[in-house]
Amino acid sequence: MQVGTLEVKPGMKTRGFLETPGYANALKARVPVLIAAGEKPGPTLSVVTGQHGRELNGMEAVRRVFDQLEPATMSGTFLAVPVANPLAVRLRQQDFSDELARYLSTCRNTNMNRVWPGNAEGNVIEQLAYTIWNGIVAQADCAVDLHGWTDLSLGLVWADERERELARVFGYGIYMVSQYAGRHNHNLDTTCYDNGIPSVTAELPPQNVVHEDGICMGVRGLTNLLIHLGIVEGTVEIPEDQVYIMSDHVEYQLQAECEGLLVPVLKKGDMVAEGDLIAQIVSLETMEVAQEVRSPAQGLLYNVGFLRMEALAHSSILFGGETVALVKEVLKA
Ligand SMILES: [Zn+2]
Incomplete structure (x- = not known):
């Protein structure tokens, strides 16, 4: 060779x-x-x-x-x-x-x-x-x-x-x-x-x-x-x-409904059930919880946090409509 x-x-x-x-x-x-x-x-x-x-x-x-x-x-x-x-x-x-x-x-x-x-x-x-x-x-x-x-x-x-x-x-x-x-x-x-x-x-x-x-x-x-x-x-x-997941697996993109400070409750890699509290969004004006982000289904918590331009500009300050977390339906290998 x-x-x-x-x-x-x-x-x-x-x-x-x-x-x-x-x-x-x-x-x-x-x-x-x-x-x-x-x-x-x-x-x-x-x-x-x-x-x-x-x-x-x-x-x-x-x-x-x-x-x-x-x-x-x-x-x-x-x-x-x-x-x-x-x-x-x-x-x-x-x-x-x-x-x-x-x-x-x-x-x-x-x-x-x-x-x-x-x-x-x-x-x-x-x-x-x-x-x-x-x-x-x-x-x-x-x-x-x-x-x-x-x-x-x-x-x-x-x-x-x-x-x-x-x-x-x-x-x-x-x-x-x-x-x-x-x-x-x-x-x-x-x-x-x-x-x-x-x-x-x-x-x-x-x-x-x-x-x-x-x-x-x-x-x-x-x-x-x-x-x-x-x-x-x-x-x-x-x-x-x-x-494992197939490339066309079901993925839930959880969105912020308002601006605020994203405070994760669970971490990536956790298995979640429907209704589990994943994160809280705290108001930047009252410092009260403005949104509870809960899992819509059973699955794997794949991501918590807002990905903006990958690592170049990620931040825990979020605005309404931005993605807070991803939950994926997974299969047992
Ligand atoms: Zn690369």
């Missing part, structure tokens, strides 16, 4: 770089690569993390897993790109060069997870995707894409229905069975699907800061996948009370 200029040989554990083919946006970029190749043959697992510059837990999860791998006991190969978008990461922003572009229809979107499989002659982000796709992901038998949305929502992992077992064994409390056929939206996961590579995508909240909760979700997921694929030995760990 060849990774850039490096010939990967059995038993090798090393670090290297992949470089973009040329200059674009006046930049030529390089991405770090971590490689652990088993002495015995087996499948190749690729891991991409850090497409978005505020999503950092996957990087540390990859580092911890890589540190523990021993090629002498592995059957197959671990190929990881821990900092896929080194420009956005250094900006501390989701995208390079302007993370607000994704919210403005008048701007060209520079979201890395909309340009796969990249373009050798495109802008620097398209060239990075091209480099990672051809150098790493296209060689994989299974691909992982690690993200991290805001802490207001529960971590979630998903895969196409064809590969739902990958989402299940990633070992989260909740996973989603999705449908990628015909999407062609240039996400990494749907591009994998179009090229016949099974993939799983996981969100490891929170954003902006490294947090042990998100790191541990990533370490368990990657370790479970390595075991599931037979690359390392061990036992897959899955929570006993694991639940």
Whole structure:
């Protein structure tokens, strides 16, 4: 197996770089690569993390897993790109060069997870995707894409229905069975699907800061996948009370009826029954409870808090009509 200029040989554990083919946006970029190749043959697992510059837990999860791998006991190969978008990461922003572009229809979107499989002659982000796709992901038998949305929502992992077992064994409390056929939206996961590579995508909240909760979700997921694929030995760990949702599951969006301070009563991940008090909205004028937000049905409290432009501007100050919480109907895995 060849990774850039490096010939990967059995038993090798090393670090290297992949470089973009040329200059674009006046930049030529390089991405770090971590490689652990088993002495015995087996499948190749690729891991991409850090497409978005505020999503950092996957990087540390990859580092911890890589540190523990021993090629002498592995059957197959671990190929990881821990900092896929080194420009956005250094900006501390989701995208390079302007993370607000994704919210403005008048701007060209520079979201890395909309340009796969990249373009050798495109802008620097398209060239990075091209480099990672051809150098790493296209060689994989299974691909992982690690993200991290805001802490207001529960971590979630998903895969196409064809590969739902990958989402299940990633070992989260909740996973989603999705449908990628015909999407062609240039996400990494749907591009994998179009090229016949099974993939799983996981969100490891929170954003902006490294947090042990998100790191541990990533370490368990990657370790479970390595075991599931037979690359390392061990036992897959899955929570006993694991639940799943289909991509078209029933979701209740609970809305604020007035302005106020949102005070959560329950937390994300709690199972709720119809009528359960989820949060209170406190009047900013009288400091009395102006609204009790109650669950309309039995389900999983997936999110509490108002998501405005993801992590860029979330706030507990709400106005009427804004979404306070999400409750999802879930199925027992
Ligand atoms: Zn992301």
